[in-house]
Amino acid sequence: MTTQTQRTVVIADHDYGDVDIERAILEDAGLRLVAADCRTEDDVIEAARDADAVIAQYATVGARAIGAFTRCQVIARYGTGVDIVDVDAATRRGILVTNVPSDWCEDEVADHAMALLLAAARKVCVYDRATRAGTWRWQSGAPIHRLRGRTLGLLAFGAIAQAVAARAQAFGMLVIAHDPYLAAEDVAAHGAQPASFDELLEHSDYLVVQAPLTEDTHHLIGEPELRRMKPTSILVNTARGPIVDDAALYAALAEGWIAAAGLDDIEEEPAKQRNWAPVNPLFTLDNVIITPHAAYYSDEAIHTVRDFAAHEVARVLTGRPPLSPVNAAQLAVVRTGPSPVGADGGERV
Numbered sequence: 001m002t003t004q005t006q007r008t009v010v011i012a013d014h015d016y017g018d019v020d021i022e023r024a025i026l027e028d029a030g031l032r033l034v035a036a037d038c039r040t041e042d043d044v045i046e047a048a049r050d051a052d053a054v055i056a057q058y059a060t061v062g063a064r065a066i067g068a069f070t071r072c073q074v075i076a077r078y079g080t081g082v083d084i085v086d087v088d089a090a091t092r093r094g095i096l097v098t099n100v101p102s103d104w105c106e107d108e109v110a111d112h113a114m115a116l117l118l119a120a121a122r123k124v125c126v127y128d129r130a131t132r133a134g135t136w137r138w139q140s141g142a143p144i145h146r147l148r149g150r151t152l153g154l155l156a157f158g159a160i161a162q163a164v165a166a167r168a169q170a171f172g173m174l175v176i177a178h179d180p181y182l183a184a185e186d187v188a189a190h191g192a193q194p195a196s197f198d199e200l201l202e203h204s205d206y207l208v209v210q211a212p213l214t215e216d217t218h219h220l221i222g223e224p225e226l227r228r229m230k231p232t233s234i235l236v237n238t239a240r241g242p243i244v245d246d247a248a249l250y251a252a253l254a255e256g257w258i259a260a261a262g263l264d265d266i267e268e269e270p271a272k273q274r275n276w277a278p279v280n281p282l283f284t285l286d287n288v289i290i291t292p293h294a295a296y297y298s299d300e301a302i303h304t305v306r307d308f309a310a311h312e313v314a315r316v317l318t319g320r321p322p323l324s325p326v327n328a329a330q331l332a333v334v335r336t337g338p339s340p341v342g343a344d345g346g347e348r349v
Contacts (some may be wrong), residue, residue, distance in 0.1 A: 074098060263288060
């Protein structure tokens with residue numbers, strides 16, 4: 001049971017092996033830490049109903065969970081994307097949401113995107129399988145095309161995508177980018193040619209998806225889009241799995257609408273499930289490379305994201321402003337109106 005002088009922080013889920021980094025930071029701030037293993041929203045409600053703060057990696061903190069919280073002041077995301085949190089619901093309850101700015105893993109994700117692209121384009125896995133099976137022939141990877149002079153398309157053009165662009169340019173590729181939230185001159189200022197979504201699909205030899213997962217981007221790459229891509233093109237997704245329709249991608253790869261794919265996540269997002277099994281048909285194909293949502297990983301990046309998320313919670317619960325608030329502006333508007341009512345019927349102050 002918590003006391004009036006010691007508030008509780010619940011880590012809803014994590015796959016780091018321990019919570020030593022977070023514990024040191026939070027206990028130093030006079031806070032109590034509880035580590036849970038939530039996979040469902042019901043799990044989150046059970047573990048964090050009376051918590052003062054919640055930190056989440058993959059577990060969904062949706063409107064139902066937020067409505068059940070009795071005293072939560074801040075929800076901190078391990079990472080940059082906040083698609084697992086219902087930010088609007090949090091705002092209505094007067095709860096601050098924080099994330100970690102994307103530079104914590106900018107180089108890692110950009111490197112991983114290029115690694116997937118290069119492995120697929122140079123048929124690294126095809127050669128490896130053939131060689132292990134006793135076939136020592138350069139022809140086992142044919143056809144392979146030169147990267148220099150090819151067009152790399154970027155879906156979204158934030159900091160990570162810009163880092164991918166710089167790497168692609170070093171290989172002699174032409175870079176085009178589509179980002180509806182950036183002016184054409186801003187895209188051009190970072191060395192890419194602005195393109196419409198249609199142009200991106202039709203002209204890219206390599207298409208790298210680095211967009212956030214939103215209602216608008218869910219299944220943004222589906223059958224119509226894949227059919228418009230070049231039959232020699234390679235799709236790389238180092239963003240969220242559900243941006244790509246896996247069933248459509250399977251058909252595209254199996255029937256030759258596109259040549260190959262490199263995926264750092266798949267649509268069902270296995271890390272968000274309990275007792276996941278690898279039954280996705282994409283695993284049966286030789287022309288797709290799949291990594292376990294590992295693009296962000298390096299020892300240095302993991303330390304940074306854990307340290308930052310824990311410090312954000314400590315800052316908020318000790319009365320200091322967070323460094324990376326997601327909904328601070330919306331909360332300011334809410335707080336100038338009537339006080340939001342908590343789930344227990346009382347006013348949230």
